Amino acid sequence: MTRPIIVFDLDGTLVDTAPDLLDSLNHSLAANDLAAVDEAGFRRFVGHGGRVMIERAHAAQNKALMAEEHDRLLKLFLDHYTLNIPGKSRPYPGVIAALDHFQAAGYLMAVCTNKYEANSVALIGALGMSDYFGAICGQDTFAFRKPDPRHLTETIRLAGGDPNNALMVGDSQTDIDTAKAAGIPVVAVDFGYTDRHVREFEPTLVISHFDTLTPDLAERLIAAAR
Numbered sequence: 695m696t697r698p699i700i701v702f703d704l705d706g707t708l709v710d711t712a713p714d715l716l717d718s719l720n721h722s723l724a725a726n727d728l729a730a731v732d733e734a735g736f737r738r739f740v741g742h743g744g745r746v747m748i749e750r751a752h753a754a755q756n757k758a759l760m761a762e763e764h765d766r767l768l769k770l771f772l773d774h775y776t777l778n779i780p781g782k783s784r785p786y787p788g789v790i791a792a793l794d795h796f797q798a799a800g801y802l803m804a805v806c807t808n809k810y811e812a813n814s815v816a817l818i819g820a821l822g823m824s825d826y827f828g829a830i831c832g833q834d835t836f837a838f839r840k841p842d843p844r845h846l847t848e849t850i851r852l853a854g855g856d857p858n859n860a861l862m863v864g865d866s867q868t869d870i871d872t873a874k875a876a877g878i879p880v881v882a883v884d885f886g887y888t889d890r891h892v893r894e895f896e897p898t899l900v901i902s903h904f905d906t907l908t909p910d911l912a913e914r915l916i917a918a919a920r
């Protein structure tokens with residue numbers, strides 16, 4: 695059998711990127727005379743990448759958004775975000791220790807995120823975390839993205855893993871729906887970016903700290919899902 699694989703979402707799961715995403719979002723919105731989004735708004739708009747964040751912020755303020763404007767604001771957002779990496783973004787408490795434990799236990803690891811791939815690779819590199827991951831797949835890596843389950847299953851294959859011997863860890867409904875559609879057990883962290891409690895989306899398990907996420911626990915969750 696192939697080595698087991700654990701796949702992580704990025705924003706709100708491995709790394710607390712909210713301050714930087716919010717700064718870059720507000721930088722782009724200001725160019726279209728929109729009011730700044732606060733932390734609560736951010737939680738409602740995040741999860742499907744920058745383009746959707748900008749679209750949702752406009753809808754919330756009843757502002758029309760033409761296709762060309764959308765492209766221009768996305769470019770402003772991405773240029774600002776890219777220039778600031780890693781900014782204030784840091785891994786959540788216990789993340790590095792957990793990755794070390796999974797690595798020592800022989801797990802393959804990968805990232806499946808709706809951020810753009812280049813920004814994901816840059817952020818993970820800037821935080822010194824690249825060596826843990828056999829694949830880092832963003833919303834533009836394939837022709838499909840979360841909640842399409844193929845984003846997850848193809849990430850697993852790219853990292854050399856088997857979807858039948860896999861666990862997903864995420865912070866949002868998108869992650870939970872994706873894993874469920876792929877038939878993969880999913881652990882939800884309760885400290886990420888969602889406006890409703892992750893429990894409502896019925897993940898396999900909810901955790902509040904990475905210390906809880908051990909290779910033993912992962913093995914049990916994978917075995918129970920078979």
Ligand SMILES: O=C(O)COP(=O)(O)O
Nearest residue numbers: 704705741742743807808
């Ligand atoms: O940036 C987003 O909108 C989502 O990113 P995530 O999939 O890593 O949570």
Ligand SMILES: [Mg+2]
Nearest residue numbers: 703705706865
């Ligand atoms: Mg997330």
